[in-house]
Amino acid sequence: MRLKDLGEFGLIQKFFRSAGTRDRSVLAGIGDDAAVIALGSDHCLLVTTDILLEDIHFTQRFTTPFLLGKKSVAVNLSDIAAMGGDPRYYVVSLSVPGSLPVRFVQELYRGMRSRARQWGVVLLGGDTTGSKHGVSLSITMIGTAARSRVVYRHGARPGDQIYVTGTLGNAALGLTLLMRGLDGPESRQLIRRHQDPEPRVAVGRMLGAQKIATSMIDISDGLLGDLHHILEQSQVGARLVRDAIPLSRQYKKFCQYAGSDPYRCALAGGEDYELLFTAPAHHHARIHRIAQSLKLPITPIGEIIKRPGWLEVVDKHGRRVPVGREKGFTHF
Amino acid sequence: MRLKDLGEFGLIQKFFRSAGTRDRSVLAGIGDDAAVIALGSDHCLLVTTDILLEDIHFTQRFTTPFLLGKKSVAVNLSDIAAMGGDPRYYVVSLSVPGSLPVRFVQELYRGMRSRARQWGVVLLGGDTTGSKHGVSLSITMIGTAARSRVVYRHGARPGDQIYVTGTLGNAALGLTLLMRGLDGPESRQLIRRHQDPEPRVAVGRMLGAQKIATSMIDISDGLLGDLHHILEQSQVGARLVRDAIPLSRQYKKFCQYAGSDPYRCALAGGEDYELLFTAPAHHHARIHRIAQSLKLPITPIGEIIKRPGWLEVVDKHGRRVPVGREKGFTHF
Structure with a gap:
C-alpha cells in the first residue's frame, strides 16, 4: 500500500497515535x-x-517571502490560541535551494519576526539547510498556560452554544480569486485573508483565562471538518444554523456577483484561522463583552446536541440543508 | 546574491542571529x-x-527507513546531551511523497520510537504532509536541566583539558566505504556508526550533573570544526595532540590497508556524535570513573590555551602538524 491510498489523516492516525504516551x-x-x-x-x-x-x-506566484514568513508564524500562533495559551517561543527548520536569492530568506525572516513580535514571541533558533527542490519551512512553537485554563477539543457538552470568531470563507475565496487571476482592488481584502491570516491570540487567551470555552479549535481545515474534530473528541453531535454563519461584506458581494452559493466556502473552505469554540449558553453576555472589547465579531452558529458524531446543518427556518461533508484538504 | 554564495553558516548568522532576543x-x-x-x-x-x-x-541507497528514524532522533538526543540535559519530548515534521510505500513510514516511526524509548523520550505529535520531491524530516526535541548544570559552549578556560568520548572518524570513514560499495563484514561496524550513531546521553548528563565540564559540544561537523565553535564562544585557543585522538581498531585497520592518513577523518570528518568537552585538570580522576562506569572511553586530547581562536595540532613529540582547517560540511 502506498501513502496516497491511505490519505493524510489515515497516516497520522496510523503512526502518530500508535506511538501513544504513557x-x-x-x-x-x-x-x-x-x-x-x-x-x-x-x-x-x-x-x-x-x-x-x-x-x-x-506557491511563490501567490505570495511574497515576507507574507509567507508572517503566515508560517501565524498558523502556529493560531494553534496556541486555540488551546487558550500564551505563545512564547519558536524554532524554525528551513530548507531552501542554493539558487534562491538571499533577499528571499531576508524577507522571510522579516515576515516571521513581524508576526512574532506582535505577540512577544521569541525566535530561539533553528536549523537551515540547502534543498534540491523548493522551500520547506517547519516551525515548532511553544506556549504556556495555567493548567486549569487550557481549552481542549474534548470538552463540548450537549446544550453548549457553538461560536466562531470573525467571518468565514474569506481565505478560501481569496485563494480561488488569486488562482483565477482576479487580483483587483475589490478582491484584495479577500486575497489578503489567504496570504496573511490574523491569528486570534487575544480572544483565545481570554476564552481560556475566563474559563468560558468548553472546547476550542482553529479553523484551518474548514468549519465542518474542524467542528467534526470537536464532536469526535467530545463524543457529542451538533446542529449548525447555516444562515447564522458570519460572512464578510466583500465575500457576499463576490458570491452574489459569481452566482455561487456563499455557504460552500464558508462551510468547507479552510485557512481562515478563526477560532471555533463551544460555551454554555449562560456565558453569552460575557462573550459579547469580549467581542466588543476586541472589536472582533463572535457569532453563535448552532448548538451541541447529544448524538455522538452527528452533524446537521439547518437553514433559518429549521429545515435540514444537505451538505456533502467535504473533509479538509488531503495531502496525498 | 544567491544563498550558495553566502554558505550555510553565513546564512544562519546573517538571519538567525540578527533576530536577537531580549x-x-x-x-x-x-x-x-x-x-x-x-x-x-x-x-x-x-x-x-x-x-x-x-x-x-x-539517501535511501545508504540506509533503511528504520535506521533513518533512529538517527533522526539520535542527532537531537545528542544536542540535548551536549548541554548536559535530560531529553524528554519530541515533535516530528514529516514530508513524504504519496508514492512512498506505507511500510517506509511504519519503519521510520519504529526507528524513532526505538531510539526514543531507550531514553524515555516521548513523542508529542507532529505534522505530516505530502511532498513532491523526496523525504524531509525535521525533529524538535525538548529537554530539561537544572539551571546550574547546563553546559554551554562558552565556558572553556585556559588550562582546561580537552576530552572526547568514544573514538573519532568512524562515521565519516563508514560513509566513504558505503559510497565505494565496500559494505562487507569488516566494514560493517564503521558503516553502522554512520547509519546508526549512538547519542552520548548518559555521559552528557553526568558531566552536567557533577559540574565537571566547563564547555561541551557534540561532534557533528568534525572535531576541528566543533572545537572551533567552543574556542570562538569561550574566547580561548587550543592545542590538540594529534596522536592522542582515540581511533577504533577497525578504523585504524582500514586506514592502514588503504594507505591513508588516519587523522584526516578523525580531525575533519563529521557525524560521530561523540561529545567534545573541556574540564579543569583536577577533575581527571572523576572523568576516569565516569568512563569506567559507562564502559565508554573518554580521552584527553589537548588543552585550552589563552590565545583566542588559535587552534594548533601537535604530534606526540610536540611538533606542529599542518592541518588544512577544513570546515564542516556546507549545504550550499
Whole structure:
C-alpha cells in the first residue's frame, strides 16, 4: 500500500497515535491543536508544529517571502490560541535551494519576526539547510498556560452554544480569486485573508483565562471538518444554523456577483484561522463583552446536541440543508 | 546574491542571529547545541531542532527507513546531551511523497520510537504532509536541566583539558566505504556508526550533573570544526595532540590497508556524535570513573590555551602538524 491510498489523516492516525504516551507529564499528545505538558503543579507547556511546503501549501506566484514568513508564524500562533495559551517561543527548520536569492530568506525572516513580535514571541533558533527542490519551512512553537485554563477539543457538552470568531470563507475565496487571476482592488481584502491570516491570540487567551470555552479549535481545515474534530473528541453531535454563519461584506458581494452559493466556502473552505469554540449558553453576555472589547465579531452558529458524531446543518427556518461533508484538504 | 554564495553558516548568522532576543527567560538562543529557557528559578528547558533531507543528509541507497528514524532522533538526543540535559519530548515534521510505500513510514516511526524509548523520550505529535520531491524530516526535541548544570559552549578556560568520548572518524570513514560499495563484514561496524550513531546521553548528563565540564559540544561537523565553535564562544585557543585522538581498531585497520592518513577523518570528518568537552585538570580522576562506569572511553586530547581562536595540532613529540582547517560540511 502506498501513502496516497491511505490519505493524510489515515497516516497520522496510523503512526502518530500508535506511538501513544504513557508519560504522566503529557496531558494531551497528538490529536489537539497543541500537545500539553504539565510543568509543576499548575503550569503547562503547549507545543505545536506546522509545515509549509512549496507547491503543496504555497506557491511563490501567490505570495511574497515576507507574507509567507508572517503566515508560517501565524498558523502556529493560531494553534496556541486555540488551546487558550500564551505563545512564547519558536524554532524554525528551513530548507531552501542554493539558487534562491538571499533577499528571499531576508524577507522571510522579516515576515516571521513581524508576526512574532506582535505577540512577544521569541525566535530561539533553528536549523537551515540547502534543498534540491523548493522551500520547506517547519516551525515548532511553544506556549504556556495555567493548567486549569487550557481549552481542549474534548470538552463540548450537549446544550453548549457553538461560536466562531470573525467571518468565514474569506481565505478560501481569496485563494480561488488569486488562482483565477482576479487580483483587483475589490478582491484584495479577500486575497489578503489567504496570504496573511490574523491569528486570534487575544480572544483565545481570554476564552481560556475566563474559563468560558468548553472546547476550542482553529479553523484551518474548514468549519465542518474542524467542528467534526470537536464532536469526535467530545463524543457529542451538533446542529449548525447555516444562515447564522458570519460572512464578510466583500465575500457576499463576490458570491452574489459569481452566482455561487456563499455557504460552500464558508462551510468547507479552510485557512481562515478563526477560532471555533463551544460555551454554555449562560456565558453569552460575557462573550459579547469580549467581542466588543476586541472589536472582533463572535457569532453563535448552532448548538451541541447529544448524538455522538452527528452533524446537521439547518437553514433559518429549521429545515435540514444537505451538505456533502467535504473533509479538509488531503495531502496525498 | 544567491544563498550558495553566502554558505550555510553565513546564512544562519546573517538571519538567525540578527533576530536577537531580549527576552530574559531565554538564557541561550541561537549558537549552542540547544536553546536554553529559564523556567522558574532553578529549572531550564532545552530546545533543539534538526532537519534530515533526502539526497542532502541521507539517501535511501545508504540506509533503511528504520535506521533513518533512529538517527533522526539520535542527532537531537545528542544536542540535548551536549548541554548536559535530560531529553524528554519530541515533535516530528514529516514530508513524504504519496508514492512512498506505507511500510517506509511504519519503519521510520519504529526507528524513532526505538531510539526514543531507550531514553524515555516521548513523542508529542507532529505534522505530516505530502511532498513532491523526496523525504524531509525535521525533529524538535525538548529537554530539561537544572539551571546550574547546563553546559554551554562558552565556558572553556585556559588550562582546561580537552576530552572526547568514544573514538573519532568512524562515521565519516563508514560513509566513504558505503559510497565505494565496500559494505562487507569488516566494514560493517564503521558503516553502522554512520547509519546508526549512538547519542552520548548518559555521559552528557553526568558531566552536567557533577559540574565537571566547563564547555561541551557534540561532534557533528568534525572535531576541528566543533572545537572551533567552543574556542570562538569561550574566547580561548587550543592545542590538540594529534596522536592522542582515540581511533577504533577497525578504523585504524582500514586506514592502514588503504594507505591513508588516519587523522584526516578523525580531525575533519563529521557525524560521530561523540561529545567534545573541556574540564579543569583536577577533575581527571572523576572523568576516569565516569568512563569506567559507562564502559565508554573518554580521552584527553589537548588543552585550552589563552590565545583566542588559535587552534594548533601537535604530534606526540610536540611538533606542529599542518592541518588544512577544513570546515564542516556546507549545504550550499
